[in-house]
Amino acid sequence: MLDVKTGQVRNLAAGWTAPVSYPSTAVFSPDGTQIAFAASDLSAYPEGGAIPRIYTVAVAGGEPRSIADASGYLTDWVQLSATG
Numbered sequence: 001m002l003d004v005k006t007g008q009v010r011n012l013a014a015g016w017t018a019p020v021s022y023p024s025t026a027v028f029s030p031d032g033t034q035i036a037f038a039a040s041d042l043s044a045y046p047e048g049g050a051i052p053r054i055y056t057v058a059v060a061g062g063e064p065r066s067i068a069d070a071s072g073y074l075t076d077w078v079q080l081s082a083t084g
Contacts, residue, residue: 001035001059010061012035012057012059012061015061016063016064017063018041018063018064019041019042019043019045020039020040020041020042020055020064021039021040021042021050022039022040022050023037023038023039023055024037024038024039024073025037025038025072025073025074025075026074027074027075027076027077028059028077029056029077030077032059033058033059033060034056034057034058034059034077035056035057035058035059036054036055036056036067036074036077037054037055037056037057037064037074038052038053038054038055038071038072038073038074039052039053039055039064040052040053041053041066051069052069052070052071053066053067053068053069053070053071054066054067054068054070054071054072054074055067
């Protein structure tokens with residue numbers, strides 16, 4: 001992540017223990033506190049293949065959290081609500 005005001009670069013993936021690889025198409029949440037991105041879960045390697053997932057991670061840092069077993073190109077952040 002690049003802070004455009006200061007030019008400081010911070011690697012949000014530094015220190016992750018989750019087997020996440022090939023992150024792409026990151027989008028910020030409307031309040032700027034989270035980032036959603038598509039990536040591959042490599043936890044099944046070497047026996048199995050990579051599992052495409054959608055993750056979120058706090059801008060402040062921390063472990064990514066899997067929110068969907070899917071792949072795709074994220075273009076916007078949307079809030080899904082439960083119906084019923």
